[in-house]
Amino acid sequence: MKDVIELAKELIACASVTPIDDGAMAVVEKFLGPLGFKIERMRFGAVENLYARIGTASPHLCFAGHTDVVPPGDETMWKSPPFAPEVRDGRLYGRGASDMKGAIAAFLCAGQDFLKDNPKFKGSLSYLITGDEEAAAIDGTVKMVGVLKERKEIPDYCVVGEPSNPEKLGDLVKIGRRGSFSAAITLFGTQGHSAYPQIADNPVPKMVELLRKLDRHVLDKGTKHFQPSQLVLTSIDTGNRAENVIPARITAKLNIRFNDQHSGKSLSEWMNEMCKECGARYELSIHANAEPFLTKDHAFADRVCRIVKAVTGRLPEKSTTGGTSDARFIKDLCPVVECGGINATAHKVDENMEVEDLRKLQTIYRQILDDVLKG
Numbered sequence: 361m362k363d364v365i366e367l368a369k370e371l372i373a374c375a376s377v378t379p380i381d382d383g384a385m386a387v388v389e390k391f392l393g394p395l396g397f398k399i400e401r402m403r404f405g406a407v408e409n410l411y412a413r414i415g416t417a418s419p420h421l422c423f424a425g426h427t428d429v430v431p432p433g434d435e436t437m438w439k440s441p442p443f444a445p446e447v448r449d450g451r452l453y454g455r456g457a458s459d460m461k462g463a464i465a466a467f468l469c470a471g472q473d474f475l476k477d478n479p480k481f482k483g484s485l486s487y488l489i490t491g492d493e494e495a496a497a498i499d500g501t502v503k504m505v506g507v508l509k510e511r512k513e514i515p516d517y518c519v520v521g522e523p524s525n526p527e528k529l530g531d532l533v534k535i536g537r538r539g540s541f542s543a544a545i546t547l548f549g550t551q552g553h554s555a556y557p558q559i560a561d562n563p564v565p566k567m568v569e570l571l572r573k574l575d576r577h578v579l580d581k582g583t584k585h586f587q588p589s590q591l592v593l594t595s596i597d598t599g600n601r602a603e604n605v606i607p608a609r610i611t612a613k614l615n616i617r618f619n620d621q622h623s624g625k626s627l628s629e630w631m632n633e634m635c636k637e638c639g640a641r642y643e644l645s646i647h648a649n650a651e652p653f654l655t656k657d658h659a660f661a662d663r664v665c666r667i668v669k670a671v672t673g674r675l676p677e678k679s680t681t682g683g684t685s686d687a688r689f690i691k692d693l694c695p696v697v698e699c700g701g702i703n704a705t706a707h708k709v710d711e712n713m714e715v716e717d718l719r720k721l722q723t724i725y726r727q728i729l730d731d732v733l734k735g
Contacts, residue, residue: 361473361476362391362468362469363469364722365452367387367465367469368445368457368461368465368466369452369454371384371427371456371461371464372455372456372461373443373445374387375443376429376456376491377428377430377431378428378430378492378493378494378495379405379406379428379492379495380428381407381408381427384408384428385401385408385410385427385489385491388412388487388489389401389412391468392412392468392487395471396414397413397414399411402507404492404499404500405498405499406499407490407499407500409489409490409491409499409500409501410487411486411489411504411508413487413513414486415481415482415484416484417482417483417484418483418516419483419484419516419517419732419733420483420484420486420514420515420516421483421486421515421516421517421518421519421728421732421733422488422515422518422519423485423487423488423519423520423521423725424488424489424518424519424687424690424696425463425464425467425520425522426460426492426500426501426686427456427464427490428490428491428493428494429461429494430455430459430494430707432455433709434709438709438710439710440453440454440710442455445457450716451712451714451715452714452718453712454711455711456711457711457712458523458701458702458705458711458712459703459706459707460523460700462701462713463522463523463700463721464521465722466521466718466722466724466725467487467519467521467722467725468487469722470725470726470729471485471487471725473722474726474729474730481733486515488501488504488505488518488690490504490686501686501689502686505689505692505693509692509693514693514694515693515694516694516695516732517660517694517695517696517732518693519697519698519725520685520686520687520690520697520700521699521701522534522685522687522698522700522703523701523702523703524699524700524701525701525703526702526704528674529668529672529674529720529721530668530669530671530672530673530674530675530676531677532676532677532678532679533661533664533665533668533676533677533679533698534678534679534681534687534697534698534699535655535661535680535697536653536655536680537650537652537653537680537683537684538586538617538618538619538652538680538681538682539617539623539624539648539650539651539652539684540615540616540617540650540684541615541616541627541647541648542615542616542646543613543614543646544613544644545567545611545613545614545631545644546609546610546611547563547566547567547570547609547610548608548609548642548643549561549564549640550606551605551606551607551608552605553604553605554603554604555604560606562607563608564598564607564610566639566640567610567612567638567640569638570612570634571593571612574591575591575593577591579591579616579621579622580621580622583619585620585680586619586621586654587680587681588619589616589619589621591615592614592617593612594613595612595613596611597610598610617683618652619680620653620654622652624648624651625648627648628648632644650688651688653687653691655691655697656691656695657695660697661695663728663731664697664699664728667724667727668724671720671723671724671727672720672724685698699728700721701713701718701721702717
């Protein structure tokens with residue numbers, strides 16, 4: 361019987377910065393093999409993915425997560441090496457401890473404990489683990505979901521182990537996510553000397569006015585389950601190094617996190633109309649990589665919330681806040697909720713997770729298994 365802290369350490373010790381695997385999937389495979397799981401390695405492009413299942417009947421519960429992590433940055437800033445996991449003062453330190461190798465260790469050990477106590481359970485348990493969540497997310501979960509759809513292997517429920525809590529275990533359970541829309545707007549003018557602006561065409565004032573309108577525009581006031589959509593300006597650049605030259609072009613970038621009152625298509629159309637009104641020739645580059653979604657089964661989310669409260673003493677809020685996650689791909693298969701650790705140190709120097717929280721998370725996952733697979 362593997363201890364959750366030791367398993368988390370084994371996973372953290374793999375320097376699996378997207379798309380590098382560095383042995384992380386082998387750790388998962390080595391753990392699940394002796395438990396009787398049918399294990400498939402699904403490699404797409406440079407990315408290692410793993411799907412494992414035990415049982416063939418319903419109900420089918422799937423746990424999903426990612427072993428890839430973001431780069432550690434300047435390693436001299438870490439108190440201990442990012443890929444040399446260490447427990448200090450009751451916390452497990454290392455890149456991925458929070459996001460989300462700790463959660464993977466917790467739901468693998470929860471499955472181990474469940475199978476020990478229920479060797480002849482009725483139903484199915486599966487794990488959907490990708491190595492491509494922190495980057496483009498094009499060779500990971502989305503393609504694995506495609507394979508499962510093709511062979512009609514559809515889970516009844518899915519839990520994603522993303523760190524869902526801002527401060528304390530039990531704060532939030534994610535029942536959906538906002539969409540993400542990014543745009544780069546380039547306005548064109550005519551370059552000229554700043555002493556003779558009348559014979560040039562300066563695109564900068566036009567861009568300033570356009571961005572003012574975009575920044576002040578109220579997209580919506582939010583919905584029952586979603587906060588208001590939010591546009592954030594992220595970059596303005598002319599590429600101009602001279603103080604006395606009117607630039608020929610200017611580019612601005614922005615990102616919109618949007619709720620279910622919008623879509624990537626509707627925002628694209630609105631952005632085009634806004635650009636047309638600015639009075640300059642323009643180019644618009646759009647990247648809408650995630651649509652908003654809400655879980656189809658609130659009853660399942662309620663069950664998970666009750667379990668979290670039973671373990672932590674806190675009834676979590678059902679939330680759709682935060683960035684994107686691979687739950688956006690899984691929601692096409694089945695009802696999905698996100699329930700994991702605390703995200704306060706995710707992607708930061710000295711990323712960590714409380715040992716006690718990691719053990720509680722294992723208990724939460726075990727009780728979800730009991731709830732779904734034992735009724």
